[in-house]
Amino acid sequence: MFLGGAGEIGKNMLAVEYGNDIIIVDAGSMFPGEDLPGIDLILPDITYLLQNKHKIKAVILTHGHEDHIGGLPYLLNEINAPVYGSRMTLALVELKLKEYRNIKPKMITVKEGQSIKAGVFGVEFIYVNHSIAGAFAISVTTPVGVWLHTGDFKVDYTSVEGKTTDLTRLAELGKQGVLVMTADSTNVELEGYTMSETNVGRSLDVVFAQHKDKRMFTATFASNTYRLQQLVDLANKYGRKIAFSGRSMVNVSEVAAKIGELKINKDIIVPLEKIKNYKDSELLILSTGSQGEPFSALTRMAAGNFKGVTLGANDAIIISASAIPGNEKAVLGVIDNLYKQGCEVIYDALTEVHVSGHAKREELKLMHALVKPKYFVPAHGEYRMLKKHTELAVALGMEERNTLIPEIGMVIEVTKNSLKANGTVPSGRRLVDGLGFGDMESVVLRDRKQLAEDGLCIVMLGINRASGELVSGPDIITRGLMYANENSVSQEARKIVIDTIENLQLKESEWSIVKEAVKRNLSNHFDKKTKRRPMILTFILES
Ligand SMILES: [Zn+2]
Ligand SMILES: [Zn+2]
CATH class of the missing domain: 3.40.50.10710 (Metallo-hydrolase/oxidoreductase)
Structure with missing residues (x-):
């Protein structure tokens, strides 16, 4: 199942389950767009994993990019499982965990070609070229067949490290039979090969x-x-x-x-x-x-x-x-x-001073041709990329019904003879603000959005406690709402506040009523005049 990284590039996280065993592949994070002001990091929803904590046998890391390890501290904060990865990947994880002293996972360094056991699963690490050292594809042996996950990869025959994606091993696995493949779709829209x-x-x-x-x-x-x-x-x-x-x-x-x-x-x-x-x-x-x-x-x-x-x-x-x-x-x-x-x-636009770390179409074709999976599920891409990648698989001879476009939270059930979506698990995103995180989507975010889009209006007034009459103000301060010279809007706003209070015929200390009424009337006023509904804060000084 995909807990992240489907229909998006970022916060990659996969989990594979058989019987009483689960292994997690990657635990990425994603940087927020402009629709989430003030949020530092987005993480996958791991409710399902928390509900099935006892089943989790291992966390497997394909490589050390943020979209694959950025969420690891938060995962390990709640789940205790050994973490497997290359030397480079784990070195970056260690660097990251320095900020979280209480998290001390068991970390096991693996080399390419090595295999490990985790519950019923066997996991083999296969060398791939990518834009970071120590990147792996993984081949996961399960009781129903082999799952090959390419991870982020490209094929660089003249790489800096002097090694090429282990095409020989991929071909061998293909020959022995791969039941299902998930593969990097980042550059599926680009023709040719990624330059060396x-x-x-x-x-x-x-x-x-x-x-x-x-x-x-x-x-x-x-x-x-x-x-x-x-x-x-x-x-x-x-x-x-x-x-x-x-x-x-x-x-x-x-x-x-x-x-x-x-x-x-x-x-x-x-x-x-x-x-x-x-x-x-x-x-x-x-x-x-x-x-x-x-x-x-x-x-x-x-x-x-x-x-x-x-x-x-x-x-x-x-x-x-x-x-x-x-x-x-x-x-x-x-x-x-x-x-x-x-x-x-x-x-980049002027000189070739950068290349991508992801396979383009010709390299993807090579991967499909070598691995020859029975079923194919595209990964690591926005929806159109996933779609294009399944089309590519079909063009290479796969039947369309043997492909499936994943969604976050979708449970993909694979048997020897079938591939299908079978229900969903809780999914979505967790938001991190600073070092803490929680359910902030609601109140805090709404406030931030309102402040960002509509501005702020502060109303200060003095009211006599006994008579309910206005004794000072109202003073109105606005920020991010209108230009300074639009004094008339401000003057009218003052008048509205004065009228509101007079019409209320206040009894003692009914300040919450004042605040509500001022807010409602001012909000309508600003909406009419400026097409904005600023956040309105009213401060009352009793005298
Ligand atoms: Zn990567
Ligand atoms: Zn990635």
Whole structure:
């Protein structure tokens, strides 16, 4: 069953159940869009897992991207099961769990080619190329047959790590018979093959050669160890020191270097505070912020408020990543700001300084041809991508009734001879605000939406407790509701408050009635005049 990651890209989470055993595959998170103001993180609903806690035998992680491990702390807070993943994946999990001291799961490092047992299930880890080291596809042996889950993958024959997605093993499994396959659909709409990561290295090399005198910056995902490795190699080649900027860049590069996934000589690293001791031509600054995140190093540098780094005409900035859907506007905003600072900006649309970590159509065809599953369920994609991916499977010879487009919460029942949707489990999303989370969708979010869309109106008035007469005010303050010069609306609002109170013929201390009446009448007034219904707060001073 899909608890996340179907019909969306993000918060991937699958669970497979047989008899008294469940294994969970990935526990991702997703960043909220603009419809959820103030929310930091979205997680899958795990009600079903909590109801079946006793059955859970393992949490299997395909790789260390946020959309696959971001929700893990919250899952492990409530569920105690061993966690399996590659060295890189678990190193990133450990980094994440540092913030949650009470969570100490049993973590088991696995290598490609290795198999483990979890209840009735056998899980084999298969090497795949992706935009992070230590990514796996998994082959899960169940009593009814084999489930192959590609995880996020691409096929890179000339990869930085010198290894290619284990096509041989996939073909063997295909030959032995795979009952059902779930596969990455991210790039199903794109023709051809995803360009090799080493091509990016060559493009970057050209950029470095053209900018020998400039100070260079690159923004990329800290977890893209292959990209970092190529940048480190280029820094070596062109005699530049490296400064890491941004918390995740500093932390992740350190972890990756420690476990050998990033080969970097300590002498080449300089702390960001020391860069003023070097000439522009001697520096490469590796920064976070490729997604235009508001508090990231690059975003703040571009806006001119990052301590210690002032950008200028002698800076060349490479954005070596593409915007995740939803972040485009933020990224373009950062690029605009960089240009305003006088920098040169090199980004995807201009040069090939980035490739995707996901398979395009030709690679997907190869996967289908090798694995030859009996049933197919597309994964990791928005609805149209899932649809396109099933169409691709059908074009490759699969019968349409042997495919199924998943939805979050849908229970997919697979037997030796059937694939069908069979009911649902509780599903949806859990929202995280800061470090806590709960059922916030209702009140808090409604307030935030109202504040964001309709503004705020504060009414202050003094009322005589005994007579119920207005003795001071009303003073009306509005924020985000109308322009300052629209004084007449404000004047009318004052009059409405005065009339409201006079008409009420108040008895002693019926302040809640005052508040309700003021709110109702003002709300109608603003709606008529400004087409807005601001949040109205009334403060009454008794005298
Ligand atoms: Zn990924
Ligand atoms: Zn992913």
